[in-house]
Amino acid sequence: MKRLGLVLTLVSAILIMATTYLAIFYAPLPGTSVKSIDEVLPSIEGTTVKVSGFVTNFTVHLPDALDVPTRYTFSLADFEDYARYLAATEAGNLSEQWWTIRPIDVGYSMGGWLPSGLNFTIHDCSNISVTADVVLRVIGPNSAVTGCSLAIVENVEIGPQGGFSTMTAPIAQKIFYFHMPSAWVSYVAFFLTLVGSVLYLRSRNARYDRLAMASAELGVLFATIAIATGPIWAKEEWGVYWRWDDTKLVTTFVMWLVYVGYLSLRAAISEPGTRNRVSAVYGIVGFVTMPMSLLSSRIAPLLRSSHPEVIASSSGSLSAEAGIAVGVAVVAFTVLFAAMLIKRVEVAEAEDELEELKREIGGE
């Protein structure tokens, strides 16, 4: 078992290094076939991206020093359309309506809180930073929307008549290749905690308690990694680190808290029999948070969630290369988890032996 653990550790280290390489150099930027933003910039300079919709909370950042001339024009839609949009939102029939966009040219004006359709004439993407909450419909050819739109449109909600969803931070998106497998492994770990807890209650065999405890500890570790890396990506993608109105984020955080509670509970009870029994019951009850987190964005589509689905729908948007990178990453993290689980169980056995020896000496 010890040798198996070492072999798995070695294999997972190699696979994780491979994942790092694949994520950075092999997987293309989301929504494109290119692997570096540098490939995109020359091809889109001078193109016009046309997008219609309403924009709220719209800000544009222009750097002080640009190394190339940059010019933008914006067409803002009529306020009446926005009033109708708000009314439709309030009435709850947003998906049944659409609007006529009546553009008003405002030249270089920007900022404020305005409904709008946008026309960007792009001369250089590298120094532009635009953030907006948008309900969008693409008017222009899709080809014009790739690349630079990744950098200029944020917080996209799909419009009622089609639309598009895109990544605003294509580089930071590569965090996905570590973020998702970490979350996946934490789900597997918490499932094993459930299995170990059930088996312990049925057999009272301490080996199953050790499995449950080791899985929970590793689950918390990987969930912590997922929860720590997610906000870094979210900041780039959404402009904020965390959204308390996002079901996926909140249910995952609750799941993490529940399993931190599991470990705290174990630490608080010193008598082994009571500790194992109570924590097994807790491990079974606490498991309800795992499917809540895993499936939150699928089983609660009416609730707000900007988080991508963990289990993709049949028309997954990953390219073949990205799929390979994700596949390798998931295998790497699963193997790493197995190696760490073997090691943690080994340590737990030693802990139990030590406890037993202490009792033996103390009882004399």
Place this chain on the structure above:
Amino acid sequence: MSDSWTALYAAYSIVWLGVFAYLSYLFLRQRRISKDISSLKEEVARRVKPGN
């Protein structure tokens, strides 16, 4: 774009540091427990020796 690279490196660092920190903790803990076990075993052996 440079900010995105910073974010990417920060996230990857968290992953690597998290995993290595935990593995180091496990190995150190195991070493300490093994040491405690062997000293306790010696203690037990000493106590059960005839004449003690």
